[in-house]
Amino acid sequence: xxxxxxxxxxxxxxxxxxxxxxxRASQSISTxxxxxxxxxxxxxxxxxxxxxNLQSGxxxxxxxxxxxxxxxxxxxxxxxxxxxxxxxxQTYSTPLTFGGGTKVExx
Amino acid sequence: xxxxxxxxxxxxxxGGSLRLSCAASGFTVSNNYMNWVRQAPGKGxxxxxxxxxxxxxxxxxxxxxxxxxxxxxSKNTLYLQMNSLRAEDTAVYYCxxxxxxxxxxxxxxxxxxxxxxx
Numbered sequence: 001x002x003x004x005x006x007x008x009x010x011x012x013x014x015x016x017x018x019x020x021x022x023x024r025a026s027q028s029i030s031t032x033x034x035x036x037x038x039x040x041x042x043x044x045x046x047x048x049x050x051x052x053n054l055q056s057g058x059x060x061x062x063x064x065x066x067x068x069x070x071x072x073x074x075x076x077x078x079x080x081x082x083x084x085x086x087x088x089x090q091t092y093s094t095p096l097t098f099g100g101g102t103k104v105e106x107x
Numbered sequence: 108x109x110x111x112x113x114x115x116x117x118x119x120x121x122g123g124s125l126r127l128s129c130a131a132s133g134f135t136v137s138n139n140y141m142n143w144v145r146q147a148p149g150k151g152x153x154x155x156x157x158x159x160x161x162x163x164x165x166x167x168x169x170x171x172x173x174x175x176x177x178x179x180x181s182k183n184t185l186y187l188q189m190n191s192l193r194a195e196d197t198a199v200y201y202c203x204x205x206x207x208x209x210x211x212x213x214x215x216x217x218x219x220x221x222x223x224x225x
Contacts, residue, residue: 001168034211036152043201043218044144044152049211087152091209094165096142098152 002026002090006099012107019075021102023088028068032092035064035073039084047086048073078104109133109214111202116219123192123223129185129202129216136178140205141185142212143176145198145221155200156187159208170196194225 003026013019023033031051036044046055048064051071061076075082083106088099115127129141143155156166156176164176175188185202200219203212 032209036211038152043215044203044212045215046211046213049213055211055213089152089154089211091205091211094157095167096154096157098154101151 001095002029002093002097004088004090004097004099006088006102008102009100010103010105012105013078014107015078015080017078017107019078019082019104021073021086021088023066023071023073023099025069025071025090025092029090029092031067032090033064033066033071034089034091035062036087036089037082037084038087044087075104109204111204111214111216113200113202113216113219116200116221118222118224119192121193121223121225124188124190125192125221127187127189127200127202127219127221129187131183131185131204134204134214136183136185137180140208140210141176141178142203142205143174143185143187144201144203144212144215145196146201146218147195147198150198153198157205158185189221192221192223194223197221197223 005024033051035048038044052064063074065072086102110132112130142157158176173191177186202216204214
């Protein structure tokens with residue numbers, strides 16, 4: 001099974017800050033990597049697919065990069081509605097594992 | 108408009124069975140890769156199972172042999188039959204769609220809560 005390791009598990013940031021979350025796969029997954037945002041009590045929302053492609057309707061302040069084993073989600077300027085949990089997921093092979101999540105909190 | 112609506116959750120004793128349903132509208136279930144994902148209280152996301160367009164099925168090790176994913180094309184509905192339930196199966200269960208193999212899950216249901224009492 002492919003293990004996905006996300007870091008940090010939580011962070012505190014201010015509105016306007018640039019935020020970077022990393023995700024590492026235990027083996028190469030090419031660009032079969034997605035990022036999700038989840039707010040309390042809600043279903044996850046797809047932000048980025050295929051490592052760097054912005055899902056339709058997602059603000060351009062979100063971006064993704066990486067390939068192979070190392071990936072990054074960047075929020076260029078944190079907005080109040082961006083305070084949430086974020087998860088990476090590999091879709092290279094079953095089981096389709098998620099990272100442990102990153103909770104972005106208000107500083 | 109694309110929608111996924113889960114139902115069938117509830118409180119069940121350990122060892123019991125439940126069948127979850129995921130009714131889809133706005134697209135055809137059998138033409139997509141349909142998944143179940145769960146989230147235990149206060150925990151992260153855990154992928155549970157997928158059914159491919161061709162009917163192949165795959166499961167997480169934690170549920171293999173106990174859960175079965177299926178679909179009814181006439182009802183455009185995805186199911187998850189859960190047997191031999193354990194306390195650690197307590198979670199919100201989501202169905203989610205992937206439009207192509209290897210793509211992200213672009214549509215999710217609102218979730219249904221399963222609570223297994225020991």
